[in-house]
Amino acid sequence: MDTSHWLEDAEREEQQKRLRPLREGARIQDKIHRVKENYExxxxxxxxxVQQMT
Structure with a gap:
């Protein structure tokens, strides 16, 4: 049986919602950095x- 309090669950869920954009932004920045390194x-x-394609 789950003994955690509903308020604790709601607070934990809200915190995850607030952190999600930060994690996504960091993931995107990491991908941009790897693409840049690969291009360099x-x-x-x-x-x-590209010249052969045109």
């Missing part, structure tokens, strides 16, 4: 590929 390491190949 491979930009010559990328540019050559």
């Amino acid at each position: 390491a491979n930009h010559a190949l990328y540019e050559e590929f």
Whole structure:
């Protein structure tokens, strides 16, 4: 049987809702950083590929 109080559950849920955008933002920033690193390491190949496509 769950003995936690309904108010504690509601507060915990609200805290998770407030933190969710921060976690999402951090995840997106991490992806942007990894894409930037990948481009910096491979930009010559990328540019050559794009030129072949046009």
